[in-house]
Amino acid sequence: MHLWTVPVLSLVTLVPTAIGGVLFGLALAAPPGPMNAVIAEESAVRGWRAGFTAGLGAMTADACFFVLAVLGAATVVTNTPGLRRVMIAGGGLLMLWFAYGAVGEANALSTAEADVDEESQGFRKALVLALTNPYQVAFWLTVGIGLLETGSVDVLSYLPFVGADLGGLLVVQTGHPVLLAGFFGGIVVWITGFPAAIVAARRRVERLAPIVAWASALVLASSGVLFLFEAL
Template sequence: MVGMVGGGLVGIVLGLSLAAPPGPMNAVIAEESTVRGWRSGVRAGLGAMSADACFLLVALAGVATVIRDAPRLRIGMMALGGLLMVYFSIGAARSARGSFVDHEIGESKGFRKTFALALTNPYQVLWWLTVGVALLDPGTITVAVPAIGDVSIRTGNAAIVIGFFAGIGLWITLFPLALSRASRRIDGFAPLIAGTSALVLAGFGLVFLYRAIALL
């Protein structure tokens, strides 16, 4: 029982560790949350989480080794991801300009943006090819839990997978909520976040394109 609970907690921590760090997905979520509201931010988060569900199915099907052994495919994904980030940064910049005039701007495309970015994000793919595959393989890992001590957790069970997606769910719910509330209370917050998102997306996109070209 402790092992199952521990597995769920480890899964939550891993889900948060993948979802929370600054990056292109959170840039889109932030833009959607501040410019179009909490629901749009959550939808954007669900796009990234749906991509993780696809990676889970790929890992379970054993297709992960095909991607891992195809460097050209990974380079192509990196280049495509970089192009998408640069393209989406233009939309974020337009949102920054438009949000000075109207809080509700255009149709939300956050789900499609984050879904496409996640599927072409080589770092997210690499996570599933390494950590993700290891967690799905039956075995045991030992984790130091404060106030309890070392806990042996079985990998390859449903508790870790459920905890993982629960961790992502927590982030994509609470992060947009905090940003949308801040945008309603602070004048100029929405265009500031949208502009920052545009810079983050453009920066990551250019880095991805540079690395893809360097690896050719």
């Protein structure tokens, strides 16, 4: 009997762990910010593939931070205030530069002069922005470390008001490869679906591309200014 119950118990444990990993990945990838601004701009201007490629750039940065977190090297950033300040300032300047480029694309699209055949820079832009984003480093030093350590998390029990009733329904096993696979799977779901939604909306709204480009420029410029203020 014991030999039969082990696989069943493992399956019962792994399924919520995989679901929890997907939810954690979506929670990291979905919130509005500079990376999603780049993905939206690339999707609206150059199509789904360009938006997806930009998303891969951001996910590549997460993979790098994951490796650094495993090795313990990412703690250097938090233990070196000067380095963190340089990262924030560098990220802010890059965001302002990319915002300037987004404004140029928005103007070109508004006057029907955009060269949509121009090679996409989305992967490099998202990768560089993510690598210079200290908040992404902070995620891997806090939540990320928690995902890597062996243990368990009762995800739904932390919900306000209903946590006591939902406790035990989604218990995630941390430090398990299935959790990490689900985490990056959740990111893939987002960088696949978000560009598709932008492209679908663009087909319905003829002037959506310049609007998205302008919105991307605004998000990048605002984030860049906030980063520079924090660095100073």
